[in-house]
Amino acid sequence: MKNIKYNYTKTFFLLGLLFVTVISCERELSDDVVLATFSDSAEVYIDGFSGGLEYYPYADSQQEAFSVDTEVKYSGSSSMRFDVPNVGDLRGAYAGAIFRDDNGGRDLSGYDALTFYAKSSKSAVINDIGFGQDFFGNKFQVSNQGLQLSTNWVKYIIPIPDASKLTQEQGMFWYAEGPEGPVGNEVGYTFWVDELKYEKLGTIAQAKPKMFNGEDKIETSFIGGRIQITGLTQTYNLATGVNQTVTAGGHYFKFSTTDVSVATVTRSGLVSIVGEGTAEITATLNGVEVSGSLSITSLGQFVVAATPTVNASNVISIFSDAYTNQPVEYYNGYWAPYQTTLGQNDITINGDNIIKYSELNFVGIQFTKPTIDVSQMTNFHVDIQVINELDSGDFVTVKLQDIGPDNTFGTGDDSAAEIKYSSSDLVAGEWVGIDIPLSSLSSLTGTSNLAQVVFVSDATVTDMYVDNIYFNK
Amino acid sequence: MNFINKNKIMSFGKYFITAILFVVYSCSDNETQTVTTLKKLVFVDNFEVDGALDSAKWAYDTGTGDNGWGNNELQYYSDRLENVEVKDGMLHITALQESYMGSGYTSGKVLTRGLFETKYGRFEARIKLPWGQGLWPAFWLLGDDAEGTVIWPKIGEIDIMEYVGQEPTIAHGSIHGPGYSAGEAVTKSYTLENSRFDTDFHVFGIEWGPNYINYYIDDVLYNQITPSDLPEGTKWVFNDNQFYLILNMAVGGSFVGSPNAETEFPQKMVVDYVKVYQ
Numbered sequence: 001m002k003n004i005k006y007n008y009t010k011t012f013f014l015l016g017l018l019f020v021t022v023i024s025c026e027r028e029l030s031d032d033v034v035l036a037t038f039s040d041s042a043e044v045y046i047d048g049f050s051g052g053l054e055y056y057p058y059a060d061s062q063q064e065a066f067s068v069d070t071e072v073k074y075s076g077s078s079s080m081r082f083d084v085p086n087v088g089d090l091r092g093a094y095a096g097a098i099f100r101d102d103n104g105g106r107d108l109s110g111y112d113a114l115t116f117y118a119k120s121s122k123s124a125v126i127n128d129i130g131f132g133q134d135f136f137g138n139k140f141q142v143s144n145q146g147l148q149l150s151t152n153w154v155k156y157i158i159p160i161p162d163a164s165k166l167t168q169e170q171g172m173f174w175y176a177e178g179p180e181g182p183v184g185n186e187v188g189y190t191f192w193v194d195e196l197k198y199e200k201l202g203t204i205a206q207a208k209p210k211m212f213n214g215e216d217k218i219e220t221s222f223i224g225g226r227i228q229i230t231g232l233t234q235t236y237n238l239a240t241g242v243n244q245t246v247t248a249g250g251h252y253f254k255f256s257t258t259d260v261s262v263a264t265v266t267r268s269g270l271v272s273i274v275g276e277g278t279a280e281i282t283a284t285l286n287g288v289e290v291s292g293s294l295s296i297t298s299l300g301q302f303v304v305a306a307t308p309t310v311n312a313s314n315v316i317s318i319f320s321d322a323y324t325n326q327p328v329e330y331y332n333g334y335w336a337p338y339q340t341t342l343g344q345n346d347i348t349i350n351g352d353n354i355i356k357y358s359e360l361n362f363v364g365i366q367f368t369k370p371t372i373d374v375s376q377m378t379n380f381h382v383d384i385q386v387i388n389e390l391d392s393g394d395f396v397t398v399k400l401q402d403i404g405p406d407n408t409f410g411t412g413d414d415s416a417a418e419i420k421y422s423s424s425d426l427v428a429g430e431w432v433g434i435d436i437p438l439s440s441l442s443s444l445t446g447t448s449n450l451a452q453v454v455f456v457s458d459a460t461v462t463d464m465y466v467d468n469i470y471f472n473k
Numbered sequence: 474m475n476f477i478n479k480n481k482i483m484s485f486g487k488y489f490i491t492a493i494l495f496v497v498y499s500c501s502d503n504e505t506q507t508v509t510t511l512k513k514l515v516f517v518d519n520f521e522v523d524g525a526l527d528s529a530k531w532a533y534d535t536g537t538g539d540n541g542w543g544n545n546e547l548q549y550y551s552d553r554l555e556n557v558e559v560k561d562g563m564l565h566i567t568a569l570q571e572s573y574m575g576s577g578y579t580s581g582k583v584l585t586r587g588l589f590e591t592k593y594g595r596f597e598a599r600i601k602l603p604w605g606q607g608l609w610p611a612f613w614l615l616g617d618d619a620e621g622t623v624i625w626p627k628i629g630e631i632d633i634m635e636y637v638g639q640e641p642t643i644a645h646g647s648i649h650g651p652g653y654s655a656g657e658a659v660t661k662s663y664t665l666e667n668s669r670f671d672t673d674f675h676v677f678g679i680e681w682g683p684n685y686i687n688y689y690i691d692d693v694l695y696n697q698i699t700p701s702d703l704p705e706g707t708k709w710v711f712n713d714n715q716f717y718l719i720l721n722m723a724v725g726g727s728f729v730g731s732p733n734a735e736t737e738f739p740q741k742m743v744v745d746y747v748k749v750y751q
Contacts, residue, residue, distance in 0.1 A: 202667030203642050206604055237604055239669070241639035243735050 037167075038107045044099065044114075044172045044196040047076040052103030053172060056135065061176075062092030074117040074153045074194035082193070084124075087179050087186035096176030098133045101169075108166035111198035114142075114158045114173070120149035120191035126177045130158055132249060134171035139251035139268070141171065144244070149191055159204045161234035161248040162286035203239035209285035210235070211253070211269070211292040218295045221273045222302030224350035229255070229269035229294060234285060253283045253290060263296050276300030302349050305383035305431040305467040316374055317470040318365060318453060321352050329366045331355055339363065340459070347465070355466040362456040365469070371407055371449040377471035380436045382453075387463040390423040394460040397421070398434065400444055401452035409451070417441035418456075426461070438471075511595040511680065516585070516718075516749035520564045526557060526583060533557065534582040534721075536574075546609075547725030547732075549576035557581035563743045566722045568608060570738035578732075582721035590617055590715040594751040596633060597678030603722065603740035604671035607732030608638030610722040610742040612677055616714035626654035629710040631686060634677035637729045638740070641669045644677065646688035648698055652707030659703065661688065661696040674745055683712055720744060 043050045048068070057063045062085045069081035084095045114131050130143040144158045160166065173196060179186035213231035221227065232253060235245040250269035257263050257271075262279035265271045271281055271294065278297050283290040308315070308322045317323035319331065331344035341363040347354040357363055374380075384396060397420045404413025419436055426432055438447060453469060518530055526533075533552040541547065548568065550556070556579050558565050568580040598612050613635070616628035630649040637643075647660040665675075680687040688696040700709040722742045725731040732738075 200667070203665070203669055205641070205669050205672045237641065239640075239642045241606065241641065 038105050039103065040107045040110055042111065042198040044198070045080050045193070046195060046197065047073075047078050049099075050101075050172075052101045054100050054102045055097055056100060057095075057097040058176070060092060061094050061096040062089060064091065065095035066097055069192060072192050074119075074192075076194070079192045079194035080196065081190060082175070082177070083190050084177050084179055084188040086188045087181075087184065089188070094176065094178040096128075096174075098135065098174040099172050100134055101172050105168035105170040106166075106172070108160065108169050108198055109163050111200050112160055112163055112204045113199055113201050114160070114196070115155060115199050115201075116196040117153045117155050117194045118147075118149055118191060119151055119153045121151070121189045123151065124149045124177075124180055124189055124191065126175060126191070128177070129175040130246065131160075131173055132166075132169060132171040133174040134169075136170065138171070139249050140165055140169060141174075141247075141249040143174075143247045145247060153194075157201065157204070157238055157244065158246060159234070159236040159238070159244055160198075161207075161209070161246065161252040164286065165252055201239070204236045206237040207286065207288045208235040208243075209233065209248070209253070209283075209288055209290045211283055211290050212294065214291045216293045216295065218297075220297045220299060221347070222299055222349055223273055223275060224302065225273040225298070226348050227271040227273075227294065227296070229265070229271060229281065229283075231292070232269065248285075253285050255281060255283045257281050262298050271296070273298045303431070304349055304352050304354070305385070305465075306433070308381070308468050308470065310470075310472045315470050315472045316372060316377060318367065318372075319353075319355065319469040320467065322468065323470060326367055326372050327369060329369060331365050332357070333364045333366055335362075335364060352467075356463070357455070357466065358463045359459075360455070360457045360462050360464060361459045362454060364452050364454045366452050368403070368407065368451045371403060371451045372471075373448045374438070374450050374471040375447045376473060377447075378438060378473045379471065380438060381468060381470050381472060382434050382466060383431050383468045384421075384426065384434060385431045385465040386426050386428050386461050387465065388428060388461075390426055390428050391460070392423055394423040394426070395420050395457060396426065396461050396464070397454075397456040398436070399452075399454040399456065400441065400450060401454065402444060402446040403449050403451045404446050405449060407449055407451075413446065415443060415445040417444035418454075431465075431467075433468075511750040513751050514748060515591065515594065515751050516589050517746065518564075519562070519746045520559045520744065521562055523559055523561075525552075525554065526559060526564070530585060530588055531583045532586055532588060534584060537576060541726060542723070544723070544726040544728060546723045547576060547607075548578040548580040548723060549574045550582045550721070551579050552581075553579075555579070557583060563745055564720070566610070566720065566742040566744070568603065568722050568724050568738060568740045568742075570732075578724040578738075580722045580724055582719065584615075584719040584721075585717040586615075586617075588717075589749075590717045591749065591751070592713075592715055593682050594749050595678060595680045596718065596749050597676055598633070598720070598747045599674050599676050599745035600634070601672075601674045601741075601743040601745075602636050602641075602670040603638055603742055604641050604669075605638040605732065605736035605740060607725050607729055607736050608722065608740050609635070609724070609726060609729040611635045611719070612747075613719050614716040615719060616710065616716050623714075625649075627651050627710060629714055629716070630654070631679065631681065631711065631716065632658075633679050633688070634690075636670055638671075638736070639730075641671050642666075644670060644675075644690060646679070646696055648686060648711070650703070650707065650710040653704050657704070659698055661698075663688075663690050663693070663695045674743075681711065684709060686711065718747065718749070720747070 065083050067081045068078050070078045073079040126147040128143040129147050132140040132142045179188045181187050210233045232248050233245050234248045255265040257279050259279040261275045262277040276298050281294040315323050317325045340359045340361045342358045343356045347356050397418050399418035401416045535550050566581040573579045612633045614631040618628050626649045632647040635645040642665045645662045647658045649658045678689050686698045
């Protein structure tokens, strides 16, 4: 199993737009109206595409990965064949697609699982396989992540988290899978799916839904802050005794907040902080209490750092919503074994992203792919707000690291410089803008291959916000 | 309930099903065979009084028996309300994961020994079962041991229902006697095709008469055991002795295996009623 990125939104942007346009014309239903019901057809692929089913491969996937195989099949005359490409395949480095009902959707509320038979050319683990992905918002997306395939035909069961939600579902089936093996040498393989259909098994029970994977999360935030609820899963006990977990789209859940004046939550699970105070976000799924929760302490208004005023054409930005940022590998490298610092760009206030470091001793922001040439710049800028009270010995050191023309750490052409800011230079609870003339950094002999910005406090300052990291002239 | 062998399943063809039906019809038509009309309620508990069980009907087995009740079971059986309680019209036998008297789990085992013992009849209970690896509830009958002078398996054992939590759609019915006990018991399993035993109540019963025991679940008669099903040279021990009823839920043991990290506690075996007709 290999991590892959899907980039399927572009191709279907137009369709999404059409959909939005249509629903914006929606009117209230009159009392006399009889709701249209959709086909409850269970079959997706038995020996051919079921009526209305269309194949939509992801834009950057191997478009020819899917075919109909009349030689290898579990039963009947054919099966669905998926050829996962090798790493580096120029036609697309992974296989992935949705199979959508374009007859307007189906009523799946009478079923409790998507079932199929599958086998593969070698033992393999499919990254994602499921249903509910329709490119129209994927509200009811379900994935059985890490489905293990063997070279024998085996029946697989993907339970529906709450079938009563699926009265008009178009996303009949989807999958995404990359080549497998050691990094850089991943090889493709083939798997087959047959007798793909929805079933009412009646043997799926003991629902155990979760948010944040069952964790009770505690967050401090501010008015304007937003937190997306993640780790949404549903687990059912199958007839085999196996507890089968699937990831489930937010729309299967019913979220609630204890105080709408502090935090609100959308149907998809996006939490918005709207006032000062505390609130808890919990959920149910089909009437079953969801384990995991989100406890929010909102400290009220958050004063963001002043928006930079330097003209963008004179700026090379590392982290700022005022500019287009350069590619950055990470805002926290979690460097083992001595770094304790937690956090990175995990606070968003009204669209302004802010880095919050906690348990700070030292932390690095790295950009080596590629390194950044700041030789034409004159200044380095960063805004820092220390969160807790400052003691006399507290400090924050800002360090810039260049790794020279060989673009390699630890060689003779490296150079670095650091400036220490003591407690008298910083103000607890307020933003302090730091501007460093690069000409003052005599030990930074090279500035054409800058690779890191590092903050060091040796745990004197433990919590701080950081924003607007850039070079300018 | 001792080491039933779930692999040894007696198989019956279509002809045998026909034979069962014939027996049933012929019995109900013949008024002289009163044992099979089964109208007279000779034992009933609908569990209507909240609290502890009716002591005129039920006794408790407590502790860990010898070697985990002979099966390396992990639970300590207690008579506390935490483990055995009548509530809302139901008997709740609850398995808990807790340190108690040296055991890691507690549960309950109740029986009618010395209070109600009988021979023949229709024995049934309506039960909702627990779920999860390592849980082993049962509804069964054991023959009187004549104050310890006759020992198992000679006393006879009729398992009306056995179930393991990791197979939520399968129940087992068995008999044990001399020469066909433990792993050699005569057993048949019944699988629910579109439902489970842990999500709803199901009726588990037997119709027991001279030289036959019929097993049913809900409205499905799924097995009949007669002396002809016994291994060659062994004796049918279900025509003479008096038998008493047992309801229990074991945790772990040789038959079911231990609970694992995914087994959730507490787990309940909930009994709506127990009835015996003759």
